[in-house]
Amino acid sequence: MIDPKFIKEDIEGIRKLLEKRGMTGVVDLDRLKTIDDERRSLIRKSDEAREKRNSLSREIGKMKSKGENADDLMKQVQVHADDIKQCADRLAELDAEFTDMHLSVPNFLDGSVPAGTSEADNPVVRTWGEKPAFAFTPKPHYDLGTDLDILDFERGVKLAGTRFYVYKGLAARMERAIINLMLDLHTKEHGYTEVFGPFIVNDDSMIGTGQFPKFKDEYYRIERDGLSLIPTAEVPLTNLYRDEILEGPLPIKITMQSACFRREAGAAGKDTRGLIRVHQFQKVELVKFADPATSFDELEKLTRDAEEVLQKLNLHYRVVLLCSADTSASSAKTYDIEVWMPGLDRYVEISSCSCFTDYQARRARIRFRREAGQKPELVHTLNGSGLAAGRTLAAVMENYQTADGEIAIPEALKRYME
RNA sequence: GGAGAGUUGUCCGAGUGGUCGAUGGAGGCGGUCUUGAAAACCGUUGUGCCGCAAGGCACCGGGGGUUCGAAUCCCUCACUCUCCGCCA
Structure with missing residues (x-):
């Protein structure tokens, strides 16, 4: 607010x-x-x-x-x-x-956010790498994975319903490797503290980060216990310090790997095939609690931290700055990172990095003291995916596919898959 | 899941209907003393809301109730702890 x-x-x-x-x-x-x-x-x-x-x-x-x-x-x-x-x-x-x-009332927008009316107005701020050239027509990941019998959509539906899936063998192992790569990168090289917490949270937490009360239909709720499945680890991570006055230097940087659960209400007909839009997926989330004076610098750094995962995997991507109409209500400024998917022949959002200024902090009452004895002030919260693991797996599959329908292992993942 | 005991300010811990935002201690900050430090002593030390201000209001786990008046009584919910049961 x-x-x-x-x-x-x-x-x-x-x-x-x-x-x-x-x-x-x-x-x-x-x-x-x-x-x-x-x-x-x-x-x-x-x-x-x-x-x-x-x-x-x-x-x-x-x-x-x-x-x-x-x-x-x-x-x-x-x-x-x-x-x-x-x-x-x-x-x-x-x-x-x-x-x-x-x-x-949505959050105020940062001055650098361009005016616009739809995603068509989102400027590309930078690209990294190039679209890989294939001597054959690259398959979309769902065909590739089904042919190799490492993605099983039919049995996912049998177990839980539409938009659920099963990984077998290489896919399961590779996603685990991707998650480990990401966590190691962020904890060892970017200075985030690894956190692990609940995938199920109470209403206070859902309200704190803004999921409730406005978008209740988007989430899975266990009515009997008054709990909800998290749509992102942003919820446990940001609420970690709800109702607290932070001591010690800012920014505080934390990361957590989790499963994420989304109803995808209103997405009927969109991305119905494959791993792009599903009800359950894994993700490594990055969250920062920052001094208001430097929060937008921290957003730049956080975005770079997320991008580096794609660089390690040598996947071509672009970063777009969301325009005024496309920036979510609680965000003051958001960058989306979009990875190139040769099989789908388009860019797919793989991370969304936002600075919420004091908007979430006010809701969740997260404050800090500039100096001992001084009045507490609201922190600025930030978060970003670093990255969505299922979509990363799909991107690796599509970009690393070979002429004989196999998947090469990216150099950066080899040590995690031996 | 069953039984019992708790939940008070940064922390510990009093308070069981009236000048209690709350005794006392610890810690923090400022000061006196000291060559310096310790000790001792003095002072100070929560958050939010309304208001230009003076000032006022609210908050003793959450919500509701009784009362002229509630941290104190009643109801209800949540959480914590102990014992029992169960268990990756």
Whole structure:
């Protein structure tokens, strides 16, 4: 959520933001402003009533301890008690509506984010490597994997349903190798601390990173226990320090490998074949808690950290900067890394690296102290995939396929597959 | 899963209806003393909200209730610990 002071002081700035993001109409800003004003005056009124009640009650206490009769005062207090109750009821209504709308206001965009109306307006900021040349027509990974009997989509469906799959032999081993390569790279060379935590989390966690309450349909929920399967390790990682004041130097950099579970609601018909869009996949996630002064530099570094995985695997990719309309609501700036998939004959998103400024930190109440004794401030949170393992496997398969329908092992994976 | 005990400020730990945001200790910070340090002593040390400010309000695990008034009483939920059971 954005700093509520902007609702009070600069509703027009928010209006411009919504326009830039193409989200006009998502929030009724006039209504939001009205509610906010009414809220504030109610809080004032209610606080005043409480003040009167409190002082009268103190009087009553004094009188009673002296054995005096306080019936008169007790009658007076009743008026204030009624006021308080009335204000509280009305305030509860307003707060609910206010919070709902407040949560719907997207994050401010960084100045470097280009205006745009769709993904067609996302500029490519750099490319690395080149599309590999094949003397034959490269197969998409799903055909290649099925032919080699290392990807089994039919049995995945038998076990769990559509968009599930089974890895056998080389595919299973190679994905494990890919994950190990990524974790080693980020922990040994990029300075991230490896974390391992729950794949199932409570609602507070889902709210903290913004999955709830707006996008509940996207996730698997275990109603009976009030828990949800994580759609990304961002959830346990970012919530690791929820409701805390961080001590020690920033940035804090952590990484975690996890399975991710997504309903892919609304994606019917898209990428229905293969490993690109599935209900369960593995991913190595990178998360940083940064000083607000340097958070956008940290985004550049985080993106480079993710890119390096593809460089190690010698896979051609490009980095695009998401335009105003394509940047997710909680992000201030996002780079997507898109890997080249020769079998699919297109680029596929394999990582999304974002700086959320204080938007998530405010929701999750993650703060730090610049110096001992000083007021706590909100940190800036960042995250990025480093990388999506299933899509990386698919990219390796497609890029390293040979004329006889086999898959060569990338140099960087050999030591993990011996 | 069963039984019991807990949940208070950075930490430990008092408080069982009234001037308690909360006694006391530890730690932190500032100071006195000292050649320096230790000790001793003095002071200070939570977060959020409303307000231009003065100031006020809220918070003693979460939510609800009783009461003029709740950290204190009642209900409910969550979590932690101990014992038993089960178990990779």
